Amino acid sequence: MDLFTRMTAQPDLSGLDEPIYANVAHVSSTPYDFRLTFSLFQTPHDRPVDDAQVPPSPPRAVVEVVLPAGSVHSMLDAVRAELDRYTARYGAPHPSVPQGAPR
DSSP states (O other): OOHHHHHHSOOOOTTOOSOOOOSEEEEEEOSSEEEEEEEEOOOOTTSOTTOTTSOOOOOEEEEEEEEEGGGHHHHHHHHHHHHHHHHHHHOOOOOSSOTTOOO
16 A cells, blocks of 8 residues: 555544534644644523623633644645535535624
8 A cells, every 4th residue: 555545544543532522723833833723612502692691701722733834735625625525415514603703
């Protein structure tokens, strides 16, 4: 099996803990790598986010991933391909951040 085939094969997930849910991603970079910090932003589900009674709470970081700068294009290509499959199967996903909200 060649190196490309081994690198792009489905990984062995048997050693992982349960998946970690995140609904916010922050991205930063250095000259050498990209850091993706995935966070969980929790608000009461029975009130709009801009409701004055909703206590302000910053997102809580749940995991950070550091990628070498040279691998970011491949990751973006993989995410785009999966998004295209998702859209074909289920339709376009609804944005979790309201349109026009600062990012």
